[in-house]
Amino acid sequence: xxxxxxxxxxxxxxxxxxxxxxxxxxxxxxxxxxxxxxxxxxxxxxxxxxxxxxxxxxxxxxxxxxxxxxxxxxxxxxxxxxxxxxxxxxxxxxxxxxxxxxxxxxxxxxxxxxxxxxxxxxxxxxxxxxxxxxxxxxxxxxxxxxxxxxxxxxxxxxxxxxxxxxxxxxxxxxxxxxxxxxxxxxxxxxxxxxxxxxxxxxxxxxxxxxxxxxxxxxxxxxxxxxx
Numbered sequence: 001x002x003x004x005x006x007x008x009x010x011x012x013x014x015x016x017x018x019x020x021x022x023x024x025x026x027x028x029x030x031x032x033x034x035x036x037x038x039x040x041x042x043x044x045x046x047x048x049x050x051x052x053x054x055x056x057x058x059x060x061x062x063x064x065x066x067x068x069x070x071x072x073x074x075x076x077x078x079x080x081x082x083x084x085x086x087x088x089x090x091x092x093x094x095x096x097x098x099x100x101x102x103x104x105x106x107x108x109x110x111x112x113x114x115x116x117x118x119x120x121x122x123x124x125x126x127x128x129x130x131x132x133x134x135x136x137x138x139x140x141x142x143x144x145x146x147x148x149x150x151x152x153x154x155x156x157x158x159x160x161x162x163x164x165x166x167x168x169x170x171x172x173x174x175x176x177x178x179x180x181x182x183x184x185x186x187x188x189x190x191x192x193x194x195x196x197x198x199x200x201x202x203x204x205x206x207x208x209x210x211x212x213x214x215x216x217x218x219x220x221x222x223x224x225x226x227x
């Protein structure tokens with residue numbers, strides 16, 4: 001039985017990984033779970049695969065033989081805004097993490113802290129969660145807190161306040177930060193599941209961001225929410 005998205009169609013995955021054993025292991029686990037998986041070992045192969053059709057999910061390494069995964073993430077986000085993008089990489093340095101999230105990744109897993117059940121992790125990603133390795137999450141929080149403490153002239157209060165985000169949008173933003181799915185946010189707040197995406201679009205527009213990770217990062221920086 002195939003893994004299906006909200007529309008009832010099979011969830012398609014483009015897996016970009018140049019290490020053959022790792023690629024085979026991931027693809028085998030995902031196919032057995034019912035996902036439709038295409039694989040690519042290089043940036044060029046990934047671009048060719050994207051030219052054929054948009055995947056529902058892009059899982060990509062960053063260090064590729066002919067380029068950097070950040071280029072692929074940027075291109076995919078621009079061409080296919082609905083595609084969920086998760087990095088699977090050994091790279092956990094500041095530049096790699098921030099670059100990937102800034103250009104559109106919604107999840108970031110380190111290979112040395114890889115989950116045993118990648119199929120469930122992908123299911124969570126499609127459901128609206130942002131799977132992030134614990135060390136990456138702590139790194140983002142420390143960076144955010146450090147930026148605030150090092151500011152030479154700290155702002156007297158949040159730059160963007162609730163005058164621009166409604167109380168309901170703040171509540172939804174908190175749910176996003178906690179990794180809740182759209183359905184869970186709707187249930188928690190007593191909303192219709194269908195109204196949540198509309199609120200999130202308004203949040204993205206007001207914060208001038210494009211992904212959940214960017215929204216959380218911006219909201220923490222501006223003091224709208226605390227993690």
